[in-house]
Amino acid sequence: MADRNLKVQLLLTGNEIMSGDTVDSNSALIARRLGEVAIGVHRKVTVGDDVALLESELAAMADDADLLIVNGGLGPTVDDLTAEVLARVTGVAIEEHPQALAHLERWCAGRRLTLNAANRKQAMLPAGATLIDNPIGSAVGFEVRVGHCRVICTPGVPGELAAMLDGIVADLARRLDRPLERSILRLQTFGLGESTAQQIISDNIALWPEEVELGFRAGAPQMEIKLTINSAAAIPTRDRCRQQLEALFGDHIIGEGDITLAARVLELLRERGATLTTAESCTGGLIASMLTRVPGSSDGFHAGFVTYANSIKHRVLGVDEQVLEHEGAVSEPVVRQMALGAMACAEADYAIAVSGIAGPDGGTPDKPVGTVWLAWGTRDELRSCCLRWPVERTLFQTMVAAAGLDMIRRALLGIESEPKYFGQRRV
Amino acid sequence: MADRNLKVQLLLTGNEIMSGDTVDSNSALIARRLGEVAIGVHRKVTVGDDVALLESELAAMADDADLLIVNGGLGPTVDDLTAEVLARVTGVAIEEHPQALAHLERWCAGRRLTLNAANRKQAMLPAGATLIDNPIGSAVGFEVRVGHCRVICTPGVPGELAAMLDGIVADLARRLDRPLERSILRLQTFGLGESTAQQIISDNIALWPEEVELGFRAGAPQMEIKLTINSAAAIPTRDRCRQQLEALFGDHIIGEGDITLAARVLELLRERGATLTTAESCTGGLIASMLTRVPGSSDGFHAGFVTYANSIKHRVLGVDEQVLEHEGAVSEPVVRQMALGAMACAEADYAIAVSGIAGPDGGTPDKPVGTVWLAWGTRDELRSCCLRWPVERTLFQTMVAAAGLDMIRRALLGIESEPKYFGQRRV
Numbered sequence: 040m041a042d043r044n045l046k047v048q049l050l051l052t053g054n055e056i057m058s059g060d061t062v063d064s065n066s067a068l069i070a071r072r073l074g075e076v077a078i079g080v081h082r083k084v085t086v087g088d089d090v091a092l093l094e095s096e097l098a099a100m101a102d103d104a105d106l107l108i109v110n111g112g113l114g115p116t117v118d119d120l121t122a123e124v125l126a127r128v129t130g131v132a133i134e135e136h137p138q139a140l141a142h143l144e145r146w147c148a149g150r151r152l153t154l155n156a157a158n159r160k161q162a163m164l165p166a167g168a169t170l171i172d173n174p175i176g177s178a179v180g181f182e183v184r185v186g187h188c189r190v191i192c193t194p195g196v197p198g199e200l201a202a203m204l205d206g207i208v209a210d211l212a213r214r215l216d217r218p219l220e221r222s223i224l225r226l227q228t229f230g231l232g233e234s235t236a237q238q239i240i241s242d243n244i245a246l247w248p249e250e251v252e253l254g255f256r257a258g259a260p261q262m263e264i265k266l267t268i269n270s271a272a273a274i275p276t277r278d279r280c281r282q283q284l285e286a287l288f289g290d291h292i293i294g295e296g297d298i299t300l301a302a303r304v305l306e307l308l309r310e311r312g313a314t315l316t317t318a319e320s321c322t323g324g325l326i327a328s329m330l331t332r333v334p335g336s337s338d339g340f341h342a343g344f345v346t347y348a349n350s351i352k353h354r355v356l357g358v359d360e361q362v363l364e365h366e367g368a369v370s371e372p373v374v375r376q377m378a379l380g381a382m383a384c385a386e387a388d389y390a391i392a393v394s395g396i397a398g399p400d401g402g403t404p405d406k407p408v409g410t411v412w413l414a415w416g417t418r419d420e421l422r423s424c425c426l427r428w429p430v431e432r433t434l435f436q437t438m439v440a441a442a443g444l445d446m447i448r449r450a451l452l453g454i455e456s457e458p459k460y461f462g463q464r465r466v
Numbered sequence: 467m468a469d470r471n472l473k474v475q476l477l478l479t480g481n482e483i484m485s486g487d488t489v490d491s492n493s494a495l496i497a498r499r500l501g502e503v504a505i506g507v508h509r510k511v512t513v514g515d516d517v518a519l520l521e522s523e524l525a526a527m528a529d530d531a532d533l534l535i536v537n538g539g540l541g542p543t544v545d546d547l548t549a550e551v552l553a554r555v556t557g558v559a560i561e562e563h564p565q566a567l568a569h570l571e572r573w574c575a576g577r578r579l580t581l582n583a584a585n586r587k588q589a590m591l592p593a594g595a596t597l598i599d600n601p602i603g604s605a606v607g608f609e610v611r612v613g614h615c616r617v618i619c620t621p622g623v624p625g626e627l628a629a630m631l632d633g634i635v636a637d638l639a640r641r642l643d644r645p646l647e648r649s650i651l652r653l654q655t656f657g658l659g660e661s662t663a664q665q666i667i668s669d670n671i672a673l674w675p676e677e678v679e680l681g682f683r684a685g686a687p688q689m690e691i692k693l694t695i696n697s698a699a700a701i702p703t704r705d706r707c708r709q710q711l712e713a714l715f716g717d718h719i720i721g722e723g724d725i726t727l728a729a730r731v732l733e734l735l736r737e738r739g740a741t742l743t744t745a746e747s748c749t750g751g752l753i754a755s756m757l758t759r760v761p762g763s764s765d766g767f768h769a770g771f772v773t774y775a776n777s778i779k780h781r782v783l784g785v786d787e788q789v790l791e792h793e794g795a796v797s798e799p800v801v802r803q804m805a806l807g808a809m810a811c812a813e814a815d816y817a818i819a820v821s822g823i824a825g826p827d828g829g830t831p832d833k834p835v836g837t838v839w840l841a842w843g844t845r846d847e848l849r850s851c852c853l854r855w856p857v858e859r860t861l862f863q864t865m866v867a868a869a870g871l872d873m874i875r876r877a878l879l880g881i882e883s884e885p886k887y888f889g890q891r892r893v
Contacts, residue, residue, distance in 0.1 A: 059497030070486030083512040323758020324751035331750020343772035345754040351769040
């Protein structure tokens with residue numbers, strides 16, 4: 040539960056978010072960060088770069104809220120109106136703030152730029168404003184008081200906002216009267232939908248304890264399960280809930296926090312001093328790309344092969360031409376030979392091989408769009424299966440790539456049980 | 467310019483967007499679609515699933531606006547409050563709508579589901595509401611009048627909203643008094659920042675015609691340039707502007723609409739009956755993945771190699787071991803040999819080879835993080851260069867992969883001029 044005593048509102052400004060040219064992810068970031076210290080957002084309003092509208096909105100929101108966070112409008116152009124409008128609303132002058140100017144001079148000097156008039160405008164703040172440092176950008180943030188409401192102004196550039204929020208959130212947490220004990224445990228899963236997970240929990244856990252808030256955040260390919268508690272006293276209950284979830288579908292839990300399937304696989308490979316290679320047809324390099332996005336991936340991943348054409352499957356991975364001709368590229372013997380060929384070629388311990396029909400064309404009555412053969416494992420223990428995932432091309436590639444990584448994760452952990460998604464997808 | 471005579475507001479509802487667990491992309495979609503028929507959005511408000519707040523917000527917004535689009539809160543659960551609250555605001559009863567019920571029955575029948583109480587709730591609408599068909603989901607949309615304001619309620623599921631917007635936008639366009647002739651030309655570019663493009667235009671085009679609205683939408687890796695006109699009479703002027711842009715930085719323009727670098731490269735390969743292969747180190751399969759995301763990519767892309775480890779560069783692509791040892795993996799001779807080896811192995815006409823230091827570790831004083839060697843072209847005309855792109859790992863991979871594709875695009879088109887981004891990035 041969020042803090043009910045503090046009424047927080049967000050005001051987002053900018054023509055680019057109003058027109059839809061930019062999707063506003065800043066307000067979600069602010070809300071998530073505030074949520075971590077149990078501060079809920081009551082209401083949020085978005086307006087374009089329009090002085091009159093911005094002014095009336097700012098005045099009305101500051102009148103209603105205890106804390107107003109303004110995002111955007113701190114840049115160097117004439118469209119950036121936040122400081123000017125706030126000065127008007129509070130009835131103070133707008134003036135050059137020496138600390139802000141010093142920040143801008145340092146920022147320009149670091150980039151061998153001369154401070155121009157446009158940049159200098161960013162030092163003009165409402166009189167009496169308190170500065171908030173921007174560790175990476177030119178626009179400082181600032182705080183003013185409008186009546187009983189604290190107004191915090193932040194920059195619209197997402198990276199700069201993120202960098203500034205650490206300090207803002209820590210400061211807010213400190214100033215709150217009661218000690219904060221909220222704790223959020225986030226578990227990453229693959230192969231479970233939100234409704235399936237919810238159903239399994241309802242069917243198996245008679246009374247879910249009230250003090251542990253259960254939340255889901257569906258994504259592709261992973262789904263996050265969130266267990267939130269508001270007091271340290273609830274930790275044992277939360278841990279019991281976690282154990283129950285582990286018992287119900289623990290094999291689908293990848294790990295805590297922000298961990299990805301690829302990062303977990305690389306972690307397990309590192310622990311075992313083993314390496315993995317990929318032989319991809321329909322996923323076209325996506326599995327390799329998911330792995331190499333992770334810093335330090337070169338420890339466990341040395342080589343990957345994208346073998347779209349049959350001739351390449353034969354020449355590079357040594358897949359038998361007769362098998363290709365008789366069984367077709369999307370077949371069990373072909374993915375198995377792809378996996379073995381990739382392991383031999385890359386001298387790797389583990390392989391994932393994938394061959395399927397991503398669509399929109401290329402399907403047949405026997406093997407419709409969405410059909411895919413996977414092989415995974417080691418030379419001595421190579422497994423394979425056929426799945427059908429009839430979804431749009433890029434989602435198909437994402438889910439199949441993730442399924443391949445998940446099977447390697449299961450193999451590395453010695454998990455014998457089949458994932459739940461096999462139930463619906465297995466051909 | 468958007469229609470100034472119609473005051474449009476958006477009301478977004480849902481705890482998941484309020485908490486930041488979901489980033490709201492629906493409001494951007496609505497604004498973009500309205501923008502296509504010259505309807506601007508004046509203001510948007512977001513609130514959670516809270517009856518009292520939703521009610522006061524709805525009443526206030528309907529009082530102020532001519533058109534209010536509500537998004538979210540039409541689902542089957544108790545959190546879905548839109549119909550109930552709207553009935554309260556308009557002072558009418560909430561009743562089962564026969565057409566909505568028929569839609570739900572058809573929807574359930576199509577999925578072999580029995581209509582349950584939760585689903586049935588979705589047929590309960592304010593008396594007198596006009597239905598808006600949902601071609602893909604269970605929740606119908608509807609329209610009611612609150613005072614002088616038209617209120618249109620739409621579902622929160624993005625795909626369902628998108629499907630419904632076609633009809634809503636067409637209907638709005640029809641009902642507007644003046645004929646709509648707005649036309650938006652979108653040009654995709656790579657290698658230009660928004661401020662650089664703006665600067666070049668200001669420096670070279672003395673008077674930009676008022677009837678052609680110029681807009682930018684920055685993304686990674688591409689940037690979109692938008693030319694919007696509001697009358698067919700402005701088409702010749704718009705076309706003249708386009709010619710001027712082509713003259714100024716036409717080599718950076720990939721194409722019209724939503725085209726990606728990868729799709730353009732595949733289109734050019736198809737026209738020439740040529741094939742491309744990739745040899746990737748630091749981009750780790752991303753170039754291959756960008757290509758194979760495009761339907762029909764197998765025409766021009768048969769094979770790709772991810773060669774992270776030196777031993778693999780040698781064994782698979784035939785890179786000379788002594789050169790690897792003396793020059794290092796991130797060097798001109800190595801990327802050139804990678805490109806030639808990949809072409810030989812895949813029997814391809816063109817290759818992109820990439821070797822660099824994506825970070826965060828692995829940099830040296832000579833070759834800091836962000837350094838990358840690229841080679842591209844054919845056996846007979848193979849080019850190479852070294853760039854430095856010191857940004858975060860995944861952004862580095864994205865920009866370098868795109869640069870590789872862009873160099874192939876330029877090679878296929880016979881563009882000799884260097885891209886502008888080489889100016890800042892070339893080592």
